[in-house]
Amino acid sequence: MNIQATDIATYNFAYLDEQTKRMIRRAILKGIAIPGYQVPFASREMPMPYGWGTGGVQVTASIIGPDDILKVIDQGADDTTNAVSIRAFFKKVADVAVTTETEKATIIQTRHRIPEAPLHAGQVLVYQVPIPEPLRFLEPRETETRKMHALEEYGLMHVKLYEDIARHGHIATTYAYPVKVEGRYVMDPSPTPKFDNPKMNMSPALQLFGAGREKRIYAVPPFTKVVSLDFEDHPFEIQKFDQPCALCGAEQVYLDEVILDDKGGHMFVCSDTDHCEKRREDGHRGHMAPENESRASPSSSAGPSPRKDGEEEAPTLTPPSPRPLRGEGKGEGQHQTFEKSREAE
Amino acid sequence: MTDEPLFRVTSLSKYYGSRVGCEDITFDLWPGEVLAVVGESGSGKTTLLNCMSTRLMPTSGTAAYRMRDGTWRDLYRMSEAERRFLMRTDWGFVHQNPADGLRMTVSAGANVGERLMAVGDRHYGNIRSTAIDWLGRVEIGEDRIDDQPRAFSGGMRQRLQIARNLVTGPRLVFMDEPTGGLDVSVQARLLDLLRGLVTDLGLAAIVVTHDLAVARLLSQRMMVMKDGRVVETGLTDRVLDDPRAPYTQLLVSSILQV
Numbered sequence: 001m002n003i004q005a006t007d008i009a010t011y012n013f014a015y016l017d018e019q020t021k022r023m024i025r026r027a028i029l030k031g032i033a034i035p036g037y038q039v040p041f042a043s044r045e046m047p048m049p050y051g052w053g054t055g056g057v058q059v060t061a062s063i064i065g066p067d068d069i070l071k072v073i074d075q076g077a078d079d080t081t082n083a084v085s086i087r088a089f090f091k092k093v094a095d096v097a098v099t100t101e102t103e104k105a106t107i108i109q110t111r112h113r114i115p116e117a118p119l120h121a122g123q124v125l126v127y128q129v130p131i132p133e134p135l136r137f138l139e140p141r142e143t144e145t146r147k148m149h150a151l152e153e154y155g156l157m158h159v160k161l162y163e164d165i166a167r168h169g170h171i172a173t174t175y176a177y178p179v180k181v182e183g184r185y186v187m188d189p190s191p192t193p194k195f196d197n198p199k200m201n202m203s204p205a206l207q208l209f210g211a212g213r214e215k216r217i218y219a220v221p222p223f224t225k226v227v228s229l230d231f232e233d234h235p236f237e238i239q240k241f242d243q244p245c246a247l248c249g250a251e252q253v254y255l256d257e258v259i260l261d262d263k264g265g266h267m268f269v270c271s272d273t274d275h276c277e278k279r280r281e282d283g284h285r286g287h288m289a290p291e292n293e294s295r296a297s298p299s300s301s302a303g304p305s306p307r308k309d310g311e312e313e314a315p316t317l318t319p320p321s322p323r324p325l326r327g328e329g330k331g332e333g334q335h336q337t338f339e340k341s342r343e344a345e
Numbered sequence: 346m347t348d349e350p351l352f353r354v355t356s357l358s359k360y361y362g363s364r365v366g367c368e369d370i371t372f373d374l375w376p377g378e379v380l381a382v383v384g385e386s387g388s389g390k391t392t393l394l395n396c397m398s399t400r401l402m403p404t405s406g407t408a409a410y411r412m413r414d415g416t417w418r419d420l421y422r423m424s425e426a427e428r429r430f431l432m433r434t435d436w437g438f439v440h441q442n443p444a445d446g447l448r449m450t451v452s453a454g455a456n457v458g459e460r461l462m463a464v465g466d467r468h469y470g471n472i473r474s475t476a477i478d479w480l481g482r483v484e485i486g487e488d489r490i491d492d493q494p495r496a497f498s499g500g501m502r503q504r505l506q507i508a509r510n511l512v513t514g515p516r517l518v519f520m521d522e523p524t525g526g527l528d529v530s531v532q533a534r535l536l537d538l539l540r541g542l543v544t545d546l547g548l549a550a551i552v553v554t555h556d557l558a559v560a561r562l563l564s565q566r567m568m569v570m571k572d573g574r575v576v577e578t579g580l581t582d583r584v585l586d587d588p589r590a591p592y593t594q595l596l597v598s599s600i601l602q603v
């Protein structure tokens with residue numbers, strides 16, 4: 001405890017100095033005032049390399065207060081190294097309470113997922129964003145993409161979807177699926193699966209997006225319309241899973257494939273570890289749930305055992321690669337390369 | 346038909362610092378008329394074309410365009426949003442180098458479909474069938490629709506660029522040396538195609554070229570430029586058969602000697 005106290009003394013609250021936090025808050029406010037618009041900000045060096053969520057961390061650091069309760073997830077899981085490190089970081093530099101429960105959190109910093117449990121008013125979802133510009137892939141010139149946003153020239157977004165259909169027979173974009181915010185700005189929802197897109201629409205929570213390397217912040221205020229782009233004859237659809245979670249039996253949730261052995265054994269489980277755990281606590285069982293288990297997280301059967309809050313060690317940073325034994329969601333084979341190329345942040 | 350011009354250029358000048366780009370140009374372009382702008386290298390053809398299409402702001406002078414609803418608009422006083430809208434709906438621009446006018450990393454179908462999507466077409470099936478139709482009109486087989494222009498020959502790329510421009514039914518097309526980089530036989534075929542399209546669609550066009558044969562084949566009227574100024578204007582056949590300005594006489598005779 002003493003060590004903790006002296007550690008805090010060496011940092012300003014939440015690591016960033018007040019001047020920087022004010023600057024970032026101004027960018028956030030501007031972002032909220034113009035939903036979906038990318039606001040440039042003077043991104044600071046953080047004690048972690050780009051690609052570790054420095055954008056999200058700066059946003060969180062600028063909005064967090066001593067009474068906040070923080071949850072951090074990486075691809076839906078609270079127990080990955082990256083999520084553990086960021087949570088430990090804020091415990092150390094802001095001495096805030098942390099949780100894995102979506103319900104209880106006031107701020108949820110996320111990489112690549114939106115929790116399954118509906119968010120409520122007063123919560124803030126902070127996304128870590130590698131590439132904020134949805135037009136980048138077809139128009140590399142920044143001057144031109146800015147003009148396109150300013151003049152609302154978004155034909156190019158549909159060119160991308162057209163190419164998908166021409167090549168694959170359907171819209172094959174499954175992550176970072178472009179959306180139009182409040183009928184005006186086209187926005188990249190960060191590499192979340194398109195499964196989560198409908199959750200962004202009219203959400204009671206405030207959604208903030210931080211891109212550290214690219215120095216951009218954008219926002220979706222509560223109760224804002226967020227519409228996924230599509231064609232009349234190829235309407236937007238979310239991923240469907242033809243089986244429920246193997247551990248908790250949940251349907252209509254996003255599943256990850258977990259490899260069980262090197263003989264091809266695998267199962268599909270909730271990517272949202274908190275959601276899965278909650279359901280099992282409530283007595284739900286999937287077809288591969290261990291007998292008589294109590295309070296085990298899905299990854300305890302496949303990955304490192306979860307740490308209880310308070311037992312977390314100092315941050316040890318390892319690359320934010322997918323959890324070792326977990327694949328991407330099913331049916332995303334061809335998407336994987338796409339996502340990797342976006343992963344450069 | 347209408348008794349009003351489509352485009353009106355008045356005392357247009359563009360200087361690059363102290364160098365003359367083009368100087369004191371005045372003329373009207375009529376609906377459905379093809380005007381060739383000829384002259385040697387550096388005479389100001391591209392400068393004039395770019396000023397007219399608002400890709401470049403002139404130093405002085407005006408350019409007015411008659412919109413579809415019949416109202417005249419001063420192009421240099423329009424907002425950028427309005428100008429860009431005009432450029433992708435009512436106008437086309439065919440570059441000498443197709444790579445400047447195409448998206449080289451998306452399919453031929455998407456290249457043709459882009460303008461449709463830009464003006465709000467949201468039906469994949471319609472976009473695709475319109476693209477197939479336009480590829481056919483520029484003699485590109487339906488089986489090439491999903492290929493990228495990178496896999497096309499120079500002539501095919503140029504034809505694709507033309508289809509991409511014409512798909513929204515523009516009234517005016519700007520062309521800067523449209524047959525410039527192509528071999529003679531490919532040029533001839535492209536010229537035939539262009540002539541057919543321009544006639545069928547009743548397009549007005551400004552064609553910049555230093556090739557008098559291109560002017561003869563495509564245009565009804567021509568304008569001869571030298572050192573940034575217009576030295577002679579008239580019906581193409583008249584200018585080529587009976588040139589009046591000494592410079593035009595020289596130009597025509599030197600071509601005939603080749």
Ligand SMILES: Nc1ncnc2c1ncn2[C@@H]1O[C@H](COP(=O)(O)OP(=O)(O)OP(=O)(O)O)[C@@H](O)[C@H]1O
Nearest residue numbers: 361364365366385386387388389390391392393555
């Ligand atoms: N960006 C520029 N900066 C400075 N001078 C320029 C620029 N563009 C053109 N010029 C000059 O303006 C004059 C007219 O050039 P322009 O490109 O309009 O000629 P052109 O008739 O199209 O020639 P070409 O047949 O070679 O394409 C030339 O003297 C040229 O050097």
Ligand SMILES: [Mg+2]
Nearest residue numbers: 390391392521
């Ligand atoms: Mg030129």
Ligand SMILES: [Zn+2]
Nearest residue numbers: 245248270276
């Ligand atoms: Zn589950």
